[in-house]
Amino acid sequence: MSEREKINIENIVASTSLAEHLDLSRIALALDGSEYEPEQFPGLIYRLQEPKTAVLIFRSGKVNCTGAKNLANVKLTIETIIQKLKKAGIEVYDTPEIVVQNIVAVYDLEADLNLTDIAMSLGLENVEYEPEQFPGLVYRVEEPKVVLLLFGSGKVVCTGAKEESEIEQAVIKVKKELQKVGLI
C-alpha cells in the first residue's frame, strides 16, 4: 500500500472572502441554526450537516471553513453557503478564491515507538518531548514546513501542511530517518 493511501486526512481548514462587508445580524436570521453572539465571538458560526463542516463568517466578508475531510467538501460547503446567502438576498461573490490554510492528517507507522530514544537520535534541538506536559513528541520538520506529533503507539499526527503532498513528503522523511537509526 502506498503511503498516500495510508494517510488519513482528518481536517482541512480553508478560508475565502465572500464580500467586502457582511451584515451578520441579517445572515443570522437568514441561516437557520446559526450561532451569532457578538459579545462572545465576533464571527457568526454556521454548522452544516452535509458535508459535516462548520463555517465562520466575519463582518469583513472573510469566511473560514473547518471540519472538511477533503477538498471537494470544502468547495461544496462554500458553494452551499453562497447559495443560501443569495437566496436570502444577500450580495456575495459568485466564485470566490478558496485558500487552504491547514491540513491535519493521521498516519500509522505500525510500530511501537520509544520516544526518548527518538528524541535523542533526531537531536534534542530539533524535537520537543516533554512527557510531563504532553505525551507526544513534537517534531518540527523544516522542509516541508509541517509539524509532526509522534506518539508511543506509532501514530503520527501531521499539522501545518497546506497541501496533501507535503504530508506525504514529511511522513516519508520521518519514516526514513527513523529507519536509518533503526527505531522502527
Next chain:
Amino acid sequence: MTETEKKKKENIDEITRCPECSSTQLVRDYERGELICNNCGIVIDESYIDQGPEWRAFDSEQNESRARAGSPMTFTIHDKGLSTDISWKNKDSYGKSIPTRNRAQLYRLRKWQKRIKVSNAAERNLSQALQELERMASNLSIPNDVRETAAVIYRKAVKQNMIRGRSIEGVVAGAIYAACRITNVPRTLDEIAAVTRVKKKEIGRTYRIMSRYLKLNIMPSKPEDYVNRFCSKLKLSMDARKKASEILKMAEDSDLTSGKGPTGVAAAAIYIASLLTEERRTQRAVAEVAGVTEVTIRNRYKELTEKLDLKVEQELEA
C-alpha cells in the same frame, strides 16, 4: 639577565628539592622564616616571606570580619555581586562608631547607594527578576548551584529579547524548571506553579519556548530522577528507594515509559516498591506527593506489574 642568573632566580622561586640530599621533604617554618630540609636539617632559605594572612581566625565570625575579599561572583545578583555596599555597621574606616548626628546622613547615603546600583530599566528588570528567582527558589528549597543555573538561563533569555511580552514571573519560573531539569533534580510543574502566581500551563509554555530558542537541549525527564525526592517525602527506607529504581530500570528496558508522564510512572514504581518492602503507603499518599491522580497510579501499577511480571500480594485499596 644572563642565562645562569635566570636559572638561579628560577631556583629560588620554587625550591622543591634539598640541594644537599635531594630530599623533597622541605618544611617551611613561618615563625623563624626559614626553609628547612626535613631529611638532613640544612637551612636552605632564611628570611622567608610568609605568604599567608597576617592574622589567625578562630571562628567563622572572626574569619568574616578579617577577610580581605568579598563573597565570590554570582549570577543570582544583578551586578554579579561585584559592586560595593555601604556597610550596615555604623563604623568608619578606623572602626570608630559614627556619631549619632551623622547617622541619618549615613542612612540616606546607604539608601541612595542601593538605589543607584541599578542604573537603567533593563538592569532594574533583572534585579527584580533575580529577587523573584531567589524567593521562589527558597520556597522550593532549591540548592545554590541550581539557582545559579536558573539565573544564567534567565540572563540568556533577557539577551535574546525573550522577556518582552511575557511576565517576569513566568519566565523566572520557566528558568527554574529548566535549571532543575538540567541538574537532574526535576521539580514538577505543579510544585513550581504552587509558589508563583503563574499557571502551570504558562510555565510549561515558557519553558518549551526557552528550551527551543536558547538551545538548552535538555534530555526528557526520567522517572528515576523523581524517585529520591518522592521517597524521602513519603519517608520510605533506602531499600524501597533501591527497589523503586530497579523497577524503573526494568520498565525502561522493556519500553514501558515511552509517552507516559514520568511522575506517574515514578509514583507507581514507588507504590509497588513500598508494597514489596512491606512499608506500604496508600495510593493516595503516593499520588499526593507525586502530584498525579490515584487513577494514574493504578493504571501504571497494572501495566508495570503485568508486563514486568512482578509478584505483588493483591491488596485491596481501602
